[in-house]
Amino acid sequence: MSAASPAIEPQMTTGAIVAKTPRPFVLARRTIITPILLSLLMIAIALLTMMTGSRPFNQVIIDVFLRVILVVGLYVFIGNSGVLSFGHIGFTCLGAYVAAWLTINPIMKKMAFSGLPGWLIKAQMPYWEAAIIAAIFAGLAALIFGRILMRLSGIAASIATFAMLAMINTIYSNWETVTGGTSSVVGIPIIRSIWPYLIAAILSIFIAWAHAISRSGLALRAARDEPTAAAASGIDIPRERLVAFVISGAIMGLGGALMAHSIGVVTPDTFYLGLTFITIAMLVVGGMGSLSGGVIGVVFLSALIQTLRWLEAGVSIGDVAFAIPKGLQEIALGIIMIIILALRPAGVFGNREISLTRNRGD
Amino acid sequence: MLQILFDALSLGSLYALGALGIALIFGVMRLVNFAHGDVIAFCVFALLWPSTDAMAIVFAGQLPWYLLVPFVLLCGAGLSVLCEIVVFRRFRNANPATMMIASFALGFVIRYFLLMLFSSRPKSINLLPELSQPIEIFGARLPLLQLITIIATMLILIGLTLFLRRTRFGLEMRAAAENFSMARMLGVRANRVIMGAFALSGALAGAIALIFGVQTGTADIQMGAAIMLMAFIATVIGGLGSLAGAVLAGFLLGAASVIMQVMLPIDARPFRDAFVYGAVILVLLFRPQGLISARGTKERV
Numbered sequence: 008m009s010a011a012s013p014a015i016e017p018q019m020t021t022g023a024i025v026a027k028t029p030r031p032f033v034l035a036r037r038t039i040i041t042p043i044l045l046s047l048l049m050i051a052i053a054l055l056t057m058m059t060g061s062r063p064f065n066q067v068i069i070d071v072f073l074r075v076i077l078v079v080g081l082y083v084f085i086g087n088s089g090v091l092s093f094g095h096i097g098f099t100c101l102g103a104y105v106a107a108w109l110t111i112n113p114i115m116k117k118m119a120f121s122g123l124p125g126w127l128i129k130a131q132m133p134y135w136e137a138a139i140i141a142a143i144f145a146g147l148a149a150l151i152f153g154r155i156l157m158r159l160s161g162i163a164a165s166i167a168t169f170a171m172l173a174m175i176n177t178i179y180s181n182w183e184t185v186t187g188g189t190s191s192v193v194g195i196p197i198i199r200s201i202w203p204y205l206i207a208a209i210l211s212i213f214i215a216w217a218h219a220i221s222r223s224g225l226a227l228r229a230a231r232d233e234p235t236a237a238a239a240s241g242i243d244i245p246r247e248r249l250v251a252f253v254i255s256g257a258i259m260g261l262g263g264a265l266m267a268h269s270i271g272v273v274t275p276d277t278f279y280l281g282l283t284f285i286t287i288a289m290l291v292v293g294g295m296g297s298l299s300g301g302v303i304g305v306v307f308l309s310a311l312i313q314t315l316r317w318l319e320a321g322v323s324i325g326d327v328a329f330a331i332p333k334g335l336q337e338i339a340l341g342i343i344m345i346i347i348l349a350l351r352p353a354g355v356f357g358n359r360e361i362s363l364t365r366n367r368g369d
Numbered sequence: 370m371l372q373i374l375f376d377a378l379s380l381g382s383l384y385a386l387g388a389l390g391i392a393l394i395f396g397v398m399r400l401v402n403f404a405h406g407d408v409i410a411f412c413v414f415a416l417l418w419p420s421t422d423a424m425a426i427v428f429a430g431q432l433p434w435y436l437l438v439p440f441v442l443l444c445g446a447g448l449s450v451l452c453e454i455v456v457f458r459r460f461r462n463a464n465p466a467t468m469m470i471a472s473f474a475l476g477f478v479i480r481y482f483l484l485m486l487f488s489s490r491p492k493s494i495n496l497l498p499e500l501s502q503p504i505e506i507f508g509a510r511l512p513l514l515q516l517i518t519i520i521a522t523m524l525i526l527i528g529l530t531l532f533l534r535r536t537r538f539g540l541e542m543r544a545a546a547e548n549f550s551m552a553r554m555l556g557v558r559a560n561r562v563i564m565g566a567f568a569l570s571g572a573l574a575g576a577i578a579l580i581f582g583v584q585t586g587t588a589d590i591q592m593g594a595a596i597m598l599m600a601f602i603a604t605v606i607g608g609l610g611s612l613a614g615a616v617l618a619g620f621l622l623g624a625a626s627v628i629m630q631v632m633l634p635i636d637a638r639p640f641r642d643a644f645v646y647g648a649v650i651l652v653l654l655f656r657p658q659g660l661i662s663a664r665g666t667k668e669r670v
Contacts, residue, residue: 047567139411155654162465164403166605169598170646172655177646181639251506280594284473291470334485343458348471352463 040218041360044211045302049075052306053205065201069269071189071309072204072205073262075302077286077292079211080258082301084251085290087224089231090160093283094152094168096176098145098256100278102263104179104186105141107273110134111194119192122184134198138207138264146253148232153252157245160234172283189275197271207265211258215298223250231296292347294354301362304354308340315339372511373631379515381623382522386577387600388607388615389529390570396546396610397566400457400468404476406597408448408571412578413588414483415444417494442575448479449571450564457567458560483590491589494582518580525576526616529569533612538565545608606652608659611638618660622649 049072056068081095108116109121109132132295134177179186186192198204218224227247230237238244267273293304315336347355387405394402416437455466456475460468533539544552545562553559574593581592603622625648629641637644651662 009390046598084517155650159653159657160604161657162609163653163659166602167650167653170602170649173598173646177643278600288470290471291466295466309618332485334481337481338478338485339475341481345471345478348463348467349456349459349473352460352467354467 018026021337027162035337038216038220038294038360038362040362041107043213044361045212045299046365047236048302048306049205049208049212055200056201057080065199066269066300067309067313069201069204070307071102072201072208073266073269074167074286074289074305074309075208075264076204076211076265077259077282078305079208079215079298080262081286081290082295082298083215083218083255083355084248084294085255085287086298086301087219087231087251089296089317090163090248091162091287092168092171093287094156094175095255096283096286098149098259098276099263099266099282099353100175100179101148102138102145102260103139103267103273103278104192104263105144105260106134106137106264106267109137109194110196110268111192115194119187120185122182134264134268135203137266138261139157141259141264142261144203145263146257148260149253149256150249153249153256157248157252160244172279176275176279186275191272191274193272194266195271195273198265198268204265204269207261210360211261212298214254214258218251218254219298223247227251234266286308288344291354292344293358294358297354297356297360299359300354300356303356303361307355311343312336325332373627375511375515375519377619377627379518379623380412381620382518382625383577383580383596383602383619384623385616385619386522386525386573386580387524387596388603388619389612390573390577391597391600392544392571392607392610392612392615393566393570395604396612397542397549397563397631398457398458398461398468399465401465401601401604402471402570403473403597403601404452404479405477405570405574405600406595408445408452408574409578409581409593409596410483410588410590411448411479412441412445412496412575412581413592414487414590415441417487420544437577441579442572445571445573445575445578446568447570447571448544449544449567449574452525453498453564453567480590487588487590489590491587494588508665512581514580518584521576521580521624525573538562542566606649606656606659608662611659611661614659614661621660622635633664 043172051146052068052071055246056065080098081092084090084095087090105335108120109130111119111131113129113131116123120128120239152171156171158165159167180189219228226237226242227244227250229240230242230244230247263278268279289308290301290302290309291304293302294300319332319336351357375529379558386410387409389404391402394400394405411551453655457468457472463471531541541552541557542563542565544555545557545559549559552562554622567623577596581596582588586652603618606621607616608620625645626641629644632637633641633644656662
């Protein structure tokens with residue numbers, strides 16, 4: 008059961024629904040502290056970066072914000088529906104290529120993507136417009152795929168989403184005239200300021216929160232915990248899953264577009280198994296059923312990765328300089344992940360959310 | 370025509386062996402083992418002496434074949450059992466997603482351990498070169514290896530069936546796959562059965578490593594991953610937990626890949642994998658429980 012559930016208990020337990028109609032927005036008011044706290048965490052990280060003012064660190068923090076967007080996108084579907092999806096990075100790939108199609112200089116575009124229709128070659132727009140269109144495009148793709156896939160559940164759904172990812176990857180790796188094949192697409196304008204990424208991260212946190220407390224989100228979580236009872240109460244599970252799938256697909260698309268702008272280069276293989284597993288791992292380590300878990304999982308694992316990288320590069324304490332051998336970074340990361348999961352199988356946060364008042368987890 | 374048949378069978382054999390390794394473990398502990406691919410890679414590298422040069426220093430690979438084969442199989446089984454004891458034992462009661470991520474993290478550790486010792490460059494290895502000679506059967510020229518792959522797979526499958534059907538240990542394992550807690554109550558020792566499953570699965574990984582290593586002549590850290598993904602898909606289409614289903618689906622996937630490679634128009638050929646995965650989605654839509662659904666996996670309400 009999630010933290011949001013106490014608020015809806017009056018509706019479910021009493022027979023006289025009319026007599027006990029809750030005040031409007033009572034659930035929103037009770038839970039809004041969670042996205043606010045998470046946003047404050049994001050802003051604090053951003054301010055910290057501003058104060059250090061170092062260039063490489065800037066890039067590291069941009070990566071953190073990007074992963075927050077992606078993991079929040081994953082949470083909207085995986086966390087609320089309980090269905091593990093390996094396919095969401097496919098939507099990130101779609102988003103990134105939309106950003107490439109819309110923002111690269113038309114002259115370069117004509118050479119790189121000869122197969123694009125003329126109006127798309129001529130188009131060149133600011134990055135934020137392109138990012139919004141990328142999100143819509145990814146959402147539409149999620150709608151189409153979701154119509155087919157959401158009938159499945161459990162491990163069959165996970166494999167089907169993986170098959171979807173592999174299909175997207177194969178098509179984008181081989182459709183040379185439209186996507187440039189496996190070679191990297193260059194010339195995407197690079198955005199170095201951290202603020203757009205911060206805003207997008209906060210935006211996606213609030214979208215995820217709004218979805219989770221919406222009628223559809225609550226119905227989906229009920230279906231996750233008690234599928235039979237939920238279906239018997241008239242919840243159309245495939246439909247609620249589809250809603251979550253489309254919203255999460257759009258967030259992943261947004262993340263993909265911004266990711267393209269953060270590095271300036273896209274290849275289909277950037278958006279394949281490696282990214283899929285690291286984002287899912289962040290969500291699971293943080294706590295699959297919790298928005299706070301996802302966000303803090305990202306911050307925690309990113310910090311860990313960064314620390315290990317520094318150790319690998321070598322640190323000097325006093326006169327003694329020491330460095331851990333190359334490759335040990337990934338090994339240590341894997342071992343730490345295993346230890347966390349062994350100690351807390353439901354992730355660090357489980358199903359709880361952070362808030363100022365103590366809330367009941369399960 | 371015969372050539373296509375043999376191609377399909379030998380590719381299918383690899384997938385079937387991989388799927389079997391994953392299905393065995395899933396059957397007894399509901400774990401989708403993502404580390405399986407890395408166990409395969411480990412088995413190949415176990416033949417080499419640690420070095421970062423491009424030319425591999427073949428160490429154990431120079432053993433005569435009657436020692437080489439058991440050595441690789443033991444390597445796989447040993448590593449797999451070690452994984453069970455060190456890691457998976459702590460996740461017996463965790464939910465499937467947690468176990469899946471733990472197995473992925475473990476695979477990560479194995480992969481980067483290999484990377485540290487051997488660097489990421491693919492190495493050429495010369496393993497049992499006499500197997501690459503072509504032979505002629507019914508007018509088709511086939512590499513001897515392909516024939517051996519198919520025959521070896523058949524032997525392994527028959528042996529495994531006999532083991533599972535005729536021995537007490539096999540009976541216990543099948544009972545555990547059907548209903549784990551019931552089997553425990555009736556006196557099946559959980560640890561022994563699970564370790565047995567891991568050992569078998571590891572040995573299967575070793576077999577794949579041998580076949581694949583001889584076939585491609587290279588040792589690559591990534592090589593396990595591709596097979597593992599296909600095997601994983603085969604396990605699910607076959608019906609998770611059903612061993613016969615896993616084998617059947619493995620062969621079907623192999624056949625589908627080879628047939629599409631031949632039948633598709635030239636323009637569409639680079640997209641072959643997309644068609645294969647599309648077919649996977651179609652199969653899942655019509656039979657979400659898999660081709661042969663295992664008893665006991667369906668949750669009762």
